[in-house]
Amino acid sequence: MFAFVAFAALMTPQAAAQEQPVEPYKIDPTNAGAAPFAGDGMARAFGGQDGISRIVDRFVTANFADRRIGEIFMNQDEVRLRRVLFEQFCYILNAGCTYTGRDMRAAHKDMGVQQGDMNRLVENLQAAMQAERVPFAAQNRFLAKLAPMRRDVVER
Amino acid sequence: MIVPLWTKVAVAAGALGIAAAADAQQIAEPGKLLLTNGIGTIEGASGGGLTPWAVIAGNATRDGIGVQASATAAELKDYDFQVAGVAIGALDRVELSYARQRFDTNWVGGALGLGNDYKFDQDVWGAKVKLAGDMVYGSEWMPSIAAGVYYKRSLDAPIVRAVGARKAEGTDLYVSATKLFLRWSLLANVTLRATNANQNGLLGFGGDKRNARTIHPEGSLAYQVSRRFVVGGEFRSKPDNLGIAREDDWFDAFAAYALNRNLTATVAFADLGSVATVEGQRGVLFQIQGSF
Numbered sequence: 001m002f003a004f005v006a007f008a009a010l011m012t013p014q015a016a017a018q019e020q021p022v023e024p025y026k027i028d029p030t031n032a033g034a035a036p037f038a039g040d041g042m043a044r045a046f047g048g049q050d051g052i053s054r055i056v057d058r059f060v061t062a063n064f065a066d067r068r069i070g071e072i073f074m075n076q077d078e079v080r081l082r083r084v085l086f087e088q089f090c091y092i093l094n095a096g097c098t099y100t101g102r103d104m105r106a107a108h109k110d111m112g113v114q115q116g117d118m119n120r121l122v123e124n125l126q127a128a129m130q131a132e133r134v135p136f137a138a139q140n141r142f143l144a145k146l147a148p149m150r151r152d153v154v155e156r
Numbered sequence: 157m158i159v160p161l162w163t164k165v166a167v168a169a170g171a172l173g174i175a176a177a178a179d180a181q182q183i184a185e186p187g188k189l190l191l192t193n194g195i196g197t198i199e200g201a202s203g204g205g206l207t208p209w210a211v212i213a214g215n216a217t218r219d220g221i222g223v224q225a226s227a228t229a230a231e232l233k234d235y236d237f238q239v240a241g242v243a244i245g246a247l248d249r250v251e252l253s254y255a256r257q258r259f260d261t262n263w264v265g266g267a268l269g270l271g272n273d274y275k276f277d278q279d280v281w282g283a284k285v286k287l288a289g290d291m292v293y294g295s296e297w298m299p300s301i302a303a304g305v306y307y308k309r310s311l312d313a314p315i316v317r318a319v320g321a322r323k324a325e326g327t328d329l330y331v332s333a334t335k336l337f338l339r340w341s342l343l344a345n346v347t348l349r350a351t352n353a354n355q356n357g358l359l360g361f362g363g364d365k366r367n368a369r370t371i372h373p374e375g376s377l378a379y380q381v382s383r384r385f386v387v388g389g390e391f392r393s394k395p396d397n398l399g400i401a402r403e404d405d406w407f408d409a410f411a412a413y414a415l416n417r418n419l420t421a422t423v424a425f426a427d428l429g430s431v432a433t434v435e436g437q438r439g440v441l442f443q444i445q446g447s448f
C-alpha cells in the first residue's frame with residue numbers, strides 16, 4: 001500500500017508539486033504589499049507572464065542554492081514559494097494575475113532575516129531580471145515597489 | 157560528586173560553540189549593495205567626490221563593521237592635488253575618517269614666492285552619524301539623513317597666515333540627506349555645510365573678508381546606468397574669505413564603476429575655478445576606492 005502511494009506520488013504531476021498546508025489566512029491581493037503598476041509597460045518590460053515565470057524560477061533556484069541565504073530557504077515550501085512569488089510579481093507588474101499568498105509580515109515572521117540577507121536576495125533578483133534582459137531602469141522601478149517591504153522582512 | 161575532566165571540557169566547548177554560533181548570527185558578513193556606500197570624498201568620508209553623503213563607509217550592514225580606503229589624484233591646469241583617505245564604518249550608523257591632502261602648487265608656488273612645487277598639506281579627521289532613514293529601503297521619499305564634522309589642520313600654518321587666513325585649523329559641520337530614487341534610477345544628495353575654510357582648509361580658515369563660518373549648500377545627482385555604473389555631477393559652494401585670493405564654487409561631472417564588491421574606480425572632470433590667484437583650474441580627477 002505504502003509503496004503504491006509513493007509510486008503514485010512519483011507518477012502524477014499534481015502530487016509531485018504538492019504544497020504543504022499553511023495556517024489559514026485571509027486571501028486578499030493587498031497582501032502583496034504594493035499597489036500594481038498602471039498600464040502594461042512594466043509587464044512588457046518583464047516579458048509578460050512567461051518572462052516573469054522564468055525570472056521567478058531562476059530567482060527561487062538561486063535563493064535556495066545561495067551560500068549566504070540558502071539556509072533560510074532550506075526546508076521551506078519551495079513549491080508554494082514558486083507559485084505565490086510568481087503571483088506576487090505578476091500582480092505588482094500588472095501582468096494579469098491576482099495574489100493569493102500571505103502578507104509580507106506573516107510570511108517572514110521570526111525568520112531572523114538580516115539586512116545583508118535582504119541585499120543578497122535583491123542581488124539574486126537583479127541577476128534573474130538581467131538574465132531575462134529586463135532593462136535596468138525597469139528593474140529599478142520594480143525594486144522601488146519592493147524596497148518599502150523591508151520593514152516587514154528584516155528583523156529589528 | 158566528581159565530574160570527569162573531559163565532561164567539563166566538553167560542556168565548556170559546547171557553551172563556546174553556542175556563543176560563537178550566536179555571534180555568527182548577529183555579526184553578519186559584509187553585504188551592502190554595490191555603490192551604495194559611495195566613493196571616498198576628498199576629505200576622507202564616504203560620499204561623492206566633493207561632498208559627503210548620508211552613507212556609512214565600508215561594505216558592512218547594520219550588523220557589522222567595515223572599512224574604506226581611497227586614493228585620489230587630480231591634475232588641474234596649474235596644480236596637482238592628491239588625497240589618501242581611510243574610514244571605518246560601524247553598524248551602518250557611525251563613521252570615523254582620516255585623510256591627508258596634498259596640494260602641489262607647481263610653478264605657481266614660485267610666482268607666489270613660496271618656491272616652485274611648494275606643497276600645501278592638510279590633515280582632515282571626520283566623524284559622521286546616520287540619524288534616520290535609509291538610502292535604498294523604507295519609504296520611497298524618506299532619505300538617509302546624517303550629520304558630520306570635520307576637524308582640519310593645515311600643516312603650513314605660517315604660510316596660510318601669511319596669505320591672510322586667521323587660523324590654520326578649523327572645523328566644518330554638515331548635515332546630508334541622500335536617497336536612491338529607484339523609480340528614476342536617480343541618486344540625489346543634498347548637504348549643508350557650515351564652514352570658514354579657505355579652499356577646503358588648504359589655505360587656512362577665515363580671512364580678512366570674513367572670519368565666521370557660513371552655511372553652504374552642496375549637492376550630487378547621479379544616474380544609475382547599471383548595477384555597477386553611475387554617472388553624475390556635483391556642486392559645492394564655498395566661502396570667499398581671502399581678499400588676495402578669490403575663491404569659486406566647485407563643480408564636477410563623474411563616472412564611477414564598481415569593478416567588484418571591493419573596488420570602485422572613478423573618473424571626474426572638475427572645475428575648481430580660481431585657486432590661489434590663478435583662474436580656470438579645471439582638470440581630471442581619478443580615484444580608486446577599496447571597501448571591505
Ligand code: HEM
Binds near residue numbers: 085101113117119
Ligand atoms: C521585498 C523582499 C521580499 C519579497 C517581496 C518576498 C516575498 C515573499 C512571498 C510572496 C512569500 C510567500 C508568502 C506565502 O507563502 O504566502 C515569501 C516567503 C518566504 N520568503 Fe520572502 N520575500 C522577500 C524577502 C525575503 C528575504 C530577504 C528572505 C530571506 C533571505 C526571504 C525568505 C523567504 C522564505 C524562506 C519564505 C518561505 C516562508 C514559508 O514557506 O513559510 N524573503 N516571500
